[in-house]
Amino acid sequence: MTDGYAVRAEGLRKRYGDKLALDGFDLAVREGTVHGLLGPNGAGKTTAVRILATLLRLDGGRATVAGLDVARQPREVRARIGLTGQYAAVDEVLTGRQNLEMFGRLFHLGGKRARLRAAELLERFDLTDAADKGVGKYSGGMRRRLDLAASMILAPAVLFLDEPTTGLDPRGRGEVWEAVRTLVAGGTTVLLTTQYLEEADRLAARVTVIDQGRAIADDTPDGLKSRVGGDRIEVVVAERSDVPRAVQVVARVADGEPEVQEAELRVHAPVTDRVAALTEVARTLQDDGVRVEDIGLRRPSLDDVFLRLTGHRTDGADRTDRTELSQKREAAV
Ligand SMILES: Nc1ncnc2c1ncn2[C@@H]1O[C@H](COP(=O)(O)OP(=O)(O)OP(=O)(O)O)[C@@H](O)[C@H]1O
Numbered sequence: 001m002t003d004g005y006a007v008r009a010e011g012l013r014k015r016y017g018d019k020l021a022l023d024g025f026d027l028a029v030r031e032g033t034v035h036g037l038l039g040p041n042g043a044g045k046t047t048a049v050r051i052l053a054t055l056l057r058l059d060g061g062r063a064t065v066a067g068l069d070v071a072r073q074p075r076e077v078r079a080r081i082g083l084t085g086q087y088a089a090v091d092e093v094l095t096g097r098q099n100l101e102m103f104g105r106l107f108h109l110g111g112k113r114a115r116l117r118a119a120e121l122l123e124r125f126d127l128t129d130a131a132d133k134g135v136g137k138y139s140g141g142m143r144r145r146l147d148l149a150a151s152m153i154l155a156p157a158v159l160f161l162d163e164p165t166t167g168l169d170p171r172g173r174g175e176v177w178e179a180v181r182t183l184v185a186g187g188t189t190v191l192l193t194t195q196y197l198e199e200a201d202r203l204a205a206r207v208t209v210i211d212q213g214r215a216i217a218d219d220t221p222d223g224l225k226s227r228v229g230g231d232r233i234e235v236v237v238a239e240r241s242d243v244p245r246a247v248q249v250v251a252r253v254a255d256g257e258p259e260v261q262e263a264e265l266r267v268h269a270p271v272t273d274r275v276a277a278l279t280e281v282a283r284t285l286q287d288d289g290v291r292v293e294d295i296g297l298r299r300p301s302l303d304d305v306f307l308r309l310t311g312h313r314t315d316g317a318d319r320t321d322r323t324e325l326s327q328k329r330e331a332a333v
């Protein structure tokens with residue numbers, strides 16, 4: 001029995017030595033949806049996914065996947081899931097087709113069915129043209145799509161995607177998003193971990209925000225956004241010396257402290273009477289002779305939500321991520 005939930009976790013705990021990686025983590029993922037698990041480096045995302053995928057034993061709490069208990073029925077769970085890890089698992093020397101056929105045989109499909117399934121998946125993930133090229137020659141986006149295809153060999157009910165687009169350029173990222181949408185349209189439930197706020201916003205019906213091994217929010221992307229108090233006014237000035245003046249002017253119409261992104265000469269703050277605020281700020285800055293590069297109203301981003309929920313930004317995490325990624329790339333070369 002799934003009660004409409006493909007994944008349920010209650011009070012998951014996992015300790016590595018004296019490090020508590022999961023500290024009472026809760027999650028509920030509706031069948032047939034993309035659910036985002038959003039959090040910075042070290043929040044516990046991979047640990048949660050590995051427990052749900054039965055690759056790691058939990059220390060406390062309980063979890064079901066496709067209605068099956070991960071601790072007591074790991075074999076049955078494994079038959080219903082797919083997983084792509086933070087690092088692609090495909091073989092560089094083989095072609096895309098050979099990789100998929102190999103995975104098919106690993107899953108005991110038999111030669112003929114493995115070939116058919118490979119051809120089907122190459123088509124589905126738009127890899128037919130590149131099917132007989134060595135994977136070493138694939139772009140990042142193509143490799144991730146091949147990785148997704150490999151995890152779909154057995155058409156799993158639930159697919160875990162651990163940071164499927166980390167390190168991809170915007171185009172590769174867009175390709176993977178499209179592939180994920182295709183999967184879900186075919187009935188698969190996807191739990192996707194990400195550090196990218198935009199990714200959760202674009203793909204997920206619901207988002208669980210994880211910080212230090214605990215779910216600190218669970219909501220729709222829009223619901224999360226509205227928690228930070230609605231719209232924000234945003235001004236980008238042309239000259240660095242005008243930033244303090246922009247802060248003053250924005251502060252007069254704002255509901256809260258203006259925030260400043262120095263590097264981008266950007267000032268923003270929450271507002272309630274959006275149009276009045278916009279008009280007032282635009283007029284005052286013009287009267288003052290401040291050159292404005294850009295001015296507008298925007299819905300709060302998930303980054304703003306994270307700041308509101310945790311008291312800290314995700315920027316630091318993103319920076320670590322980039323450093324780590326370049327190290328991973330160097331290690332891979
Ligand atoms: N095998 C391990 N041994 C010891 N500590 C670990 C181990 N794996 C993870 N941790 C720690 O547990 C915490 C959670 O790690 P986890 O990998 O689940 O985070 P994450 O959210 O996936 O991070 P990232 O975004 O960097 O992938 C971190 O503090 C990490 O350092």
Ligand SMILES: [Mg+2]
Nearest residue numbers: 045046047086
């Ligand atoms: Mg991880």
